[in-house]
Amino acid sequence: MSATPSRFLVGIDLGTIHTALAYVDLAAEGDPAEALRVLAVPQLVAPGEVGERRLLPSSAYLPGEHELPPGARRLPWGEPDVVVGELARAQGARVPGRLVASAKSWLSHPRVDRTAAILPWGAPEGVPRLSPVAASALYLGHLRDAWAWSFPEHPLPEQEVVLTVPASFDEVARELTLRAAREAGLDRVTLLEEPQAAFYDFATRHRADLAGALGGRRLVLVCDVGGGTTDLTLIHAAPGEGAAPRLTRLAVGDHLLLGGDNVDVTLARQVEARLGARLDAVQWSLLVQACREAKERLLSPGGGRRAPALPFRETGGGEGRAAAEGAPPEALTIAIPGRGSRLVGGTLSAELTRPEVLAVLLDGFFPRTGPDELPRQRGRGGLLELGLPYEAEPAVTRHALAFLRDHAEEVAAATGRAAALPRPDALLLNGGVFTPPAVRERLREVVSSWFPGAPPVDLLDAEALDLAVARGAAAFALVRRGLGLRIGGGAPRAYYVGVDTAGEQAQAICLVPRHAEEGAEIEVPRTFALRLDQPVRFPLYATTRARFERPGDAVAVEGAGLQPLPPVETVLRSDVAGGPGGARPGAPAHLPVRLRAALTEIGTLEVFCVAEDRDARWKLEFGLRGGAGDEAPSEVAALPRRFEEARELVDRCYGKKAAPVDRREVKGLARALEKALGPREQWGLPLLRELWAALHAGMARRRRSADHERQWLTLTGYALRPGFGAPLDAWRAARTFAAFGEGLQFQAEPHNWQAWWILWRRIAGGLDEAAQERVLEAVLPFLAPPDPRRAKPKVAGVRPEAVDEMVRLAASLERVAPARKRAAGEAVLERLDREGPAPHLLWAVGRLGARVPFHGSGHACVAPEVAEAWLARLLAVPARPADLVFPVAQLARMSGDRARDLAPEARDEALAALRRAGASPALLRTVEEPVALEVADEQRVFGESLPAGLVLL
Numbered sequence: 001m002s003a004t005p006s007r008f009l010v011g012i013d014l015g016t017i018h019t020a021l022a023y024v025d026l027a028a029e030g031d032p033a034e035a036l037r038v039l040a041v042p043q044l045v046a047p048g049e050v051g052e053r054r055l056l057p058s059s060a061y062l063p064g065e066h067e068l069p070p071g072a073r074r075l076p077w078g079e080p081d082v083v084v085g086e087l088a089r090a091q092g093a094r095v096p097g098r099l100v101a102s103a104k105s106w107l108s109h110p111r112v113d114r115t116a117a118i119l120p121w122g123a124p125e126g127v128p129r130l131s132p133v134a135a136s137a138l139y140l141g142h143l144r145d146a147w148a149w150s151f152p153e154h155p156l157p158e159q160e161v162v163l164t165v166p167a168s169f170d171e172v173a174r175e176l177t178l179r180a181a182r183e184a185g186l187d188r189v190t191l192l193e194e195p196q197a198a199f200y201d202f203a204t205r206h207r208a209d210l211a212g213a214l215g216g217r218r219l220v221l222v223c224d225v226g227g228g229t230t231d232l233t234l235i236h237a238a239p240g241e242g243a244a245p246r247l248t249r250l251a252v253g254d255h256l257l258l259g260g261d262n263v264d265v266t267l268a269r270q271v272e273a274r275l276g277a278r279l280d281a282v283q284w285s286l287l288v289q290a291c292r293e294a295k296e297r298l299l300s301p302g303g304g305r306r307a308p309a310l311p312f313r314e315t316g317g318g319e320g321r322a323a324a325e326g327a328p329p330e331a332l333t334i335a336i337p338g339r340g341s342r343l344v345g346g347t348l349s350a351e352l353t354r355p356e357v358l359a360v361l362l363d364g365f366f367p368r369t370g371p372d373e374l375p376r377q378r379g380r381g382g383l384l385e386l387g388l389p390y391e392a393e394p395a396v397t398r399h400a401l402a403f404l405r406d407h408a409e410e411v412a413a414a415t416g417r418a419a420a421l422p423r424p425d426a427l428l429l430n431g432g433v434f435t436p437p438a439v440r441e442r443l444r445e446v447v448s449s450w451f452p453g454a455p456p457v458d459l460l461d462a463e464a465l466d467l468a469v470a471r472g473a474a475a476f477a478l479v480r481r482g483l484g485l486r487i488g489g490g491a492p493r494a495y496y497v498g499v500d501t502a503g504e505q506a507q508a509i510c511l512v513p514r515h516a517e518e519g520a521e522i523e524v525p526r527t528f529a530l531r532l533d534q535p536v537r538f539p540l541y542a543t544t545r546a547r548f549e550r551p552g553d554a555v556a557v558e559g560a561g562l563q564p565l566p567p568v569e570t571v572l573r574s575d576v577a578g579g580p581g582g583a584r585p586g587a588p589a590h591l592p593v594r595l596r597a598a599l600t601e602i603g604t605l606e607v608f609c610v611a612e613d614r615d616a617r618w619k620l621e622f623g624l625r626g627g628a629g630d631e632a633p634s635e636v637a638a639l640p641r642r643f644e645e646a647r648e649l650v651d652r653c654y655g656k657k658a659a660p661v662d663r664r665e666v667k668g669l670a671r672a673l674e675k676a677l678g679p680r681e682q683w684g685l686p687l688l689r690e691l692w693a694a695l696h697a698g699m700a701r702r703r704r705s706a707d708h709e710r711q712w713l714t715l716t717g718y719a720l721r722p723g724f725g726a727p728l729d730a731w732r733a734a735r736t737f738a739a740f741g742e743g744l745q746f747q748a749e750p751h752n753w754q755a756w757w758i759l760w761r762r763i764a765g766g767l768d769e770a771a772q773e774r775v776l777e778a779v780l781p782f783l784a785p786p787d788p789r790r791a792k793p794k795v796a797g798v799r800p801e802a803v804d805e806m807v808r809l810a811a812s813l814e815r816v817a818p819a820r821k822r823a824a825g826e827a828v829l830e831r832l833d834r835e836g837p838a839p840h841l842l843w844a845v846g847r848l849g850a851r852v853p854f855h856g857s858g859h860a861c862v863a864p865e866v867a868e869a870w871l872a873r874l875l876a877v878p879a880r881p882a883d884l885v886f887p888v889a890q891l892a893r894m895s896g897d898r899a900r901d902l903a904p905e906a907r908d909e910a911l912a913a914l915r916r917a918g919a920s921p922a923l924l925r926t927v928e929e930p931v932a933l934e935v936a937d938e939q940r941v942f943g944e945s946l947p948a949g950l951v952l953l
Contacts, residue, residue, distance in 0.1 A: 006160040006188070008151070009481075011197070011473025012143060013164050014177070016104040016227030017260060017292075017432070018055040019139045020470035021147070023159075024478055032483055033204050036474055038467055041146045043085030047072035053086060055466060056142060058227075060100040060135050061088035062120070062128050067095070077145045082130075084142045093289045096282035096337075097123045101289070102261055103139075105228035105388050106132035107180075108166075108173040110566070111857075115176075116769075118859040122281040122899025125819055125863060133180045140184035157185045162473040166229045167193035167492060168255035170542065171605050172566055178604065190480075190601060195222040195233035196249060196487055197472030198430040202460060203247075203485055204475040210485065211237075211245050217425035217458060219415060223400060223443065224469075225431040227260040230396055232403045234424070235487060236414045249489035250414055251407040252544055254563075256399055258391040260292070260433055266360055266394075267291040267352065271334060274350040281864070281899040283336055290334045291352065298328050298354040299436045330354050358438060365433070366442045369397045371421055371450040374405070397446045409546040423451045426458040430468050490515040491599050494547050496555065496562060497607070498539030499528070506557040508541050510549035511597040511607065523610075524595040525552045530572065530609050530618075532591055537727040538568040538607075538620055551597075568620040569728050572609070639687060642676040647694045649673060653708060654698020666707040670715060680718065681945060685726045692719035692732060699739060706746040710755045717759035721944075723766025724855055733766025740774065743797045753801035761809040761943065765855035769815040776813050776820060779806040783827035785834040804840050807831070808943060811844035814856030821848050821862050829873060837879030845870055846887025847941070851895045851902070854941045861900050867891045868906045875909065881917035886940050888913055889923050896930035 009024040021039040028035035040052035048071050061083040063073070073079045083091065092099025100119045107114055109132075117129035130138070147156040163186075165177050174191060181189045199222055206213035214220075214237050224231040232253035240246035268291045272279055279287060335349040375393035393399065404411075404422055411422035427444055434440050440459060448456040462468060479486050496508035512522055530536075541562035549555055555562075574591075593609040596617075600606060607620040640646075649672050652661055665672075674680055677687065695716045702712035716736060723733045740760065746752045760767075760775055767775070781793030782800045793800075800806075810824045825848040832841040849867040853860070861867075871891045874884060892910030894901055902910070911927055925931050 006158065007154050008159045009474055009477035010147075010156065010159050010161045011164070011192075011470045011475070011477060012140070012161060013194070013197070013467075013470035013473065014104065014136060014139060014180075015058055015469075016102050016229070017058055018227075018466060019058050019143065020055050020467055021143050022467065022470040022474040024474050032478055033207060033475065036204070036471060038470065039143075039147065039150065041085070041143065042076055042149060043142070043146070044073065044075065044083060044087035045085075046087060046090075048074065050075060051086070056085050056139060056146075057089045058101070058103065058139050059089040059092060060084050060103075060130065060138050061091045061095075062098045062100070062130070063091070064095075064098070075145070076149050082138060084138055089289070089293075093286060093293070096286050097127055099285070099289065100130055100135045102228055102388070103130075103132045103135035105257060105261065107136065107176050108169060108229075108255060108257065109388060110172075111389065112859065113857060114172075116857075116859075118857070120285070121859065122285070122897075124282070125822075133176050133183065136177065136180035137183035140181055140186060144184055144186065157187060159188065160477055161186055161189045162192050162197075162477045163189050164192050164194045164197050164469050164473050166224075166226070166255070167195050167231045167233055167252040168229065168544075170255065170563075170565060174604050190477075191604070192473050192476050193231070193233070193252065193492075194226070194469050195224045195231050195252070195430070196235075197469040197476060198222055198224055198462075199233075199235055199247075199428060199472065199487065200475040200479065200484075201468040201472035202428060202462070204472070204478075205463065207484060209243070211243050213460075214245060214426070215458075217460075219411065219422065219424045220426050220428055220460065221400070221404070221424035221447070222428045222430070223396070224429075225259055225396060225433040227432070228257060230256040230258045230391075230399060232256075232400060234404075234407060234411065236411075238414070244485055247485055247487040248414065249487050249492065250410050251403075251546075252492040253399070253403045254544060256391050257388060258394065258396065258399070259431070260295075261388075262390055262394055263361060263365060263433065264288050264292040264295060265390075266364055267295060267357065270356070270360070271350045271352060275336070275348040277348060278904055279336065279348075279898075280903070283338075284898050287334070287336050290336065294332045294334060294352050295357050296432070298330075298332060298352070298357050300328055301435075328354060358436060361433065361436070361439055362442050365394055365396050366439060366446065367395050367397060368442075368446055368449070369395060369401065371401065373398055374402050375399055397443065400443075400447065401450065406544075407546060421450060423454060424457055426460050428460045429462055430465055432466055434462070434465055490517045493542045493544050494549065495597065495605060496541040496543075496549075497595065498541065498557065498567075499554075507554050508539070508557050508560075508562060509595075510551050510553045510555065511595060512599060512605070513550055514544075514547065516599060518599045519601045521596055521598040522551050524597070527592050527594060527612065528609075529590045530593040530611075532572050532574040535569070535571050535728045535731050540565040540567055540607075567727070568607070569731060570621070571731070572618045639690060640677050643687070643690065646673050646676045646691065649676065650691070650694040650698065654695065654701045654712065656701075663705070663707055666705065666711055669711050673715075688719045688721075689726050689729075689732070692716060692736075695719060696732070696735060699736075702739075703745040706749045706752055709744070709746055710749070710752045713752070713755035713759045717755075717762035720766065721762040722855065723763035729766045730768075733763050734768075734771075736763060737767060737771050740771070747797075747799055750801045753799060754805050757802055757805035757809045761805065761812045764809070764812040764814070767813075767815070772813040772815045773817075773820070776810060776816050776824065779810050780820075780824055780827070782806055783810055783824055783831065785831045804838075807844045808840055811847035812854075812943070814847075814850075814853045815860055818860060818862045818866075821860070822866055824848055825862065825866070825870060829870065832877065837877045837883060839883050842874065842877075842879060842883050842887045843940075843943070845874060846890035849887075850890040850941075851893045851900050858895065858897055858900055864900060864902050868902050871902070871906060871910060875913055881913075885914060885917045885919050885923070888917075889919065889927060890941070892927045894927055894930050 007026055011022045013020045023037055023039060024032050025035045026032060038054055040054060041056045042050050042052050043056055045051035047068055063083060073083055097120060103119060112118060114132050117131050119130050119135060144156045163181055165174055178189060203210050218237050220235045222233040222235060234250040236248045236250050237245040265288060268287045271287060271291060331351050331353040333349050333351050335347050338347055375398045377392040408420055408422050412418040429440055444457055444459050478484050491512060491514060494514040495512040497511050498508045511524060541564055543562050545561040592612045594612060596608045596610050598606045608617045610617045649669060653666050653669055677683060695712060702709045720732055720736060723729060744752060744756050778795055778798050781795055782803055807828055825845060828841055828844045849862055849870045874887055888910050892902055892907045907927055914924055
């Protein structure tokens with residue numbers, strides 16, 4: 001980190017829809033707060049045309065090779081490959097499939113790899129992609145370069161920067177935001193919650209008499225509805241020493257993926273209904289962008305002055321006068337380019353009116369609700385149109401009610417007003433959704449109605465709703481220097497770590513209590529036994545609820561309202577420590593340690609294991625790729641009484657010392673294990689993973705004979721299937737995959753080849769994309785049928801043995817790129833045409849074209865048009881109807897994501913075929929609507945029975 005003194009204090013609002021930068025020049029004379037300014041950001045507003053705007057649209061456009069003329073992307077500081085800002089948004093509305101938008105929402109999406117290049121979601125093959133982190137870094141990088149253009153002697157990386165995040169962002173999303181800042185070269189960054197930033201802006205504007213501006217109003221509900229999230233925060237303004245109040249942040253809300261994006265999608269659904277045709281994913285993306293732009297123009301006071309960036313025209317009477325006077329138009333006609341001969345005139349158009357947009361906002365997102373009308377469904381799982389798991393309940397008013405009820409106890413403790421539903425004295429509103437006065441008034445009206453007999457809840461004045469957060473972030477930088485009132489309250493969450501309870505009810509130990517101050521390191525007053533040199537898992541939890549545990553206190557996880565964070569899964573080495581000095585080689589496998597946790601000044605959580613008897617510490621890192629829901633919680637169960645006998649059976653065959661084992665004993669190892677442990681179908685996950693550990697210890701001895709190798713491959717795959725579902729399975733799969741590079745020892749044995757391919761199919765779900773690509777490289781050349789016109793395929797170390805299993809394996813590699821899956825699918829279809837409709841070939845086509853992956857991410861699915869073509873080919877195959885049920889259902893299954901789902905006509909054909917084949921009603925439902933599979937269908941996806949106790953969602 002640079003030690004250069006900062007002349008400027010910079011606040012950045014990295015928003016879902018727009019990004020803004022405000023700053024304070026410390027060299028300016030007079031009151032520093034008077035020097036607070038907003039940077040006019042140079043950006044491309046048209047090809048080859050640079051303009052300055054207060055806002056930088058958080059949009060990135062990936063142009064085609066010859067799409068824009070030379071010089072069209074030129075900025076004062078260079079010519080980037082990716083277009084950012086106004087031109088990106090406008091160009092993305094004209095050319096489908098190349099616009100990256102809402103990257104911030106993806107940073108908080110726990111079910112995808114947020115560091116992987118997955119955006120634009122649903123883009124056609126051949127379009128380059130960015131990760132949510134890389135897209136965020138692009139916007140910050142543009143601000144960095146724009147700043148350098150304005151202040152070349154004071155680079156942005158050398159200034160103090162406050163970067164805002166939603167109050168509800170979890171630790172992973174915060175870490176990813178910081179990673180994006182670092183990728184943009186910004187290391188001197190502090191994170192600030194957006195609702196607090198909005199309040200800092202209010203406080204700064206009224207710094208001469210904040211108490212007077214509050215007018216005795218003590219409890220303020222800050223409601224920040226941005227483009228992607230709804231953030232709720234309670235701030236208490238208590239009488240302080242002198243005239244200034246004492247500010248305390250009492251509570252923050254849970255993460256709500258609910259904001260302007262949801263409004264845009266709702267409007268797009270209404271417009272689509274009028275168009276009379278279901279749009280494909282590319283057209284749908286254009287329509288959502290068009291509805292977003294139309295919404296902004298129809299509701300903005302200056303909407304008539306803004307040049308349209310999207311293909312629509314003003315309609316209705318008086319539009320010329322409205323434009324001249326700067327008033328918003330009453331209606332806009334949205335035009336979307338058509339696709340295919342069915343669309344008359346090549347375009348589809350429909351009108352969107354100002355009253356209609358207001359009605360969607362007021363009745364859909366801010367409806368009148370009573371004091372007992374809580375969210376009908378809390379949690380994600382609502383709109384999936386853009387690939388994001390939006391909140392199922394769209395009513396902000398219901399969420400606000402639930403938030404107040406959840407934190408009644410804290411409000412009572414701070415204010416002395418005990419009530420099941422605490423009444424806020426005032427609302428501070430922020431976010432573009434509140435631009436229309438009618439929306440602001442609606443929320444005030446609804447909140448006031450919950451308290452009959454009390455005076456109406458006041459609205460605090462809010463200026464420049466699109467700039468308040470950036471301005472407040474810069475003001476907070478001043479506060480950190482002692483210039484202004486600081487909002488106290490410390491951490492809005494309490495943090496806990498799960499502990500091994502030896503089969504009892506799951507418990508967690510408090511690491512950091514709520515309201516802990518940032519920057520302080522907290523030591524948990526307990527001693528723990530830390531396992532070294534073996535895989536360990538630290539379940540982490542957080543809660544915003546009113547809990548009063550202190551560090552070291554234990555709490556039952558169930559019923560405590562704890563939200564799981566991505567667990568720390570690692571191997572802590574005895575010869576390597578994360579702190580000075582390191583641990584001594586040969587340290588004990590179980591080391592007494594204390595836990596220390598700190599909420600850093602930049603707004604993130606750090607956890608360390610500190611040895612009690614030496615200068616050694618290990619830092620526990622959050623997993624940033626997936627989320628807490630990627631794997632099942634730790635399953636604790638007593639092992640069978642005869643498990644040690646089973647371990648000895650494995651050790652006899654694969655122990656370090658070669659025992660005189662008869663060949664029949666090796667071949668009968670599986671039967672002997674069943675005799676000791678019971679039927680293998682009843683082996684649960686804990687038992688299977690312990691059995692894997694015993695087998696893995698003997699991996700190097702699998703080559704003692706062909707029988708040793710075959711049994712090891714078979715049992716290891718069975719013990720680790722499906723490669724996920726238990727803690728540390730990714731680590732186990734990676735350790736097992738080391739055998740792939742070593743290859744098969746007894747290559748002349750066809751049965752060993754069969755066991756080899758089955759092993760990798762069984763654990764494919766635990767292999768990362770790179771490992772799956774390596775496996776596919778080995779089998780892809782052999783998938784197509786032999787053809788005398790082609791040279792025989794050759795892959796080093798691979799023989800074309802057990803080709804049926806090679807086909808099944810290829811179909812199980814869900815993390816490979818869609819283009820690679822398509823190549824594999826075409827090869828399998830070619831074999832199907834040549835050899836006939838064998839069940840394993842039909843199964844493989846269904847898996848390769850599946851709409852809902854078994855273990856992979858939706859971004860790796862083949863395009864819907866590819867799946868539709870495969871479906872048509874399967875329906876033309878003279879196969880038994882029963883054999884077609886599984887592949888047809890997989891190809892046509894409805895995910896709820898338009899980027900993956902087939903056209904309604906194709907799904908209707910699939911439904912007809914499934915009904916003719918006598919498919920179950922439950923399976924038919926999966927094609928008609930997004931639903932979970934039943935257990936029997938899950939097992940058909942996997943290809944065999946799943947481990948006992950494993951439930952897939």
